Amino acid sequence: MTRWLTLLVAALILTSSPAMGETGIKNVTIAGPSWADFTNQDGTGLYHDIFHAVFSPLNITVTHRYMPSARAYEMIRLGKADMMACSAHEVAELQLANCPMFxxxxxxxxxxxxxxxxxxxxxxxxxxxxxxxxxxxxxxxxxxxxxxxxxxxxxxxxxxxxxxxxxxxxxxxxxxxxxxxxxxxxxxxxxxxxxxxxxxxSYYPLFAKTEHGNTLKALFESRMNKLHQDGTLKKIFRKWNFDYPDYSQCK
Structure with missing residues (x-):
């Protein structure tokens, strides 16, 4: 009975967690400028590595489109991009992640x-x-x-x-x-x-204020918390020689 209950609880956790790929999201388009050591156009950089760690284990394909910030905001509003990396301030019609990337x-x-x-x-x-x-x-x-x-x-x-x-x-x-x-x-x-x-x-990724934006934001934050807890995130920051943010208050 105890073993059966344990398996049932585990199954409920797996099926309810947005980090387990139950969102139906298969592709994520991220818009924003190309910044040295953050979003290098060769696919390297702090942000690129974080996005890879967040989405690749879920078999979600990430495409980055390089453009000025103002255009990236508009791409999200129009539904032509899913995320913007990254902004230090609120933007009309968009929402910031709860915790920063940098x-x-x-x-x-x-x-x-x-x-x-x-x-x-x-x-x-x-x-x-x-x-x-x-x-x-x-x-x-x-x-x-x-x-x-x-x-x-x-x-x-x-x-x-x-x-x-x-x-x-x-x-x-x-x-x-x-x-x-x-x-x-x-x-x-x-x-x-x-x-x-x-x-x-602090610099935060931006999402649309839509059902899809809310789902993607929840997925991103869940994965970021896991990467923080297992030490993966800190290794990425160390690789790029950047100070590690205080993620202790991020859930």
């Missing part, structure tokens, strides 16, 4: 000749800031006073505004600042500039 400081790239002495985030008071279009929002800097904001289509263009002395600081993730430096065509001496942390943010 947590990191964001930084300011600036000239000490324009901002001195450097006193941390408060040194941005009264300054002109520039960032990639859609990557940051003025509300993230509401604690600062008399700050001007400008957006540009690319990180290298935003970086150039600081190098040319037209803006005081370029705001971005440190990995994306490095990418912008590599792509910048302007001649300048890197030692004439500084990069300092000015805040921390």
């Amino acid at each position: 947590v990191n400081n964001y930084h300011a790239f600036f000239s000490p000749k324009r901002i001195s002495p450097w006193l941390g985030r408060e040194s941005l008071n009264g300054r002109s800031l520039v960032w990639r279009r859609g990557y940051y929002h003025p509300r993230e800097f509401e604690d600062l006073k008399n700050v001007e904001f400008t957006e540009h289509s690319s990180g290298s263009t935003a970086l150039g505004m600081v190098i040319l002395g037209r803006k005081d600081a370029y705001i971005d993730d440190i990995n994306l600042i490095r990418e912008s430096l590599e792509r910048c065509s302007l001649e300048f001496a890197l030692e004439d500039f500084a990069i300092r942390p000015v805040g921390k943010r």
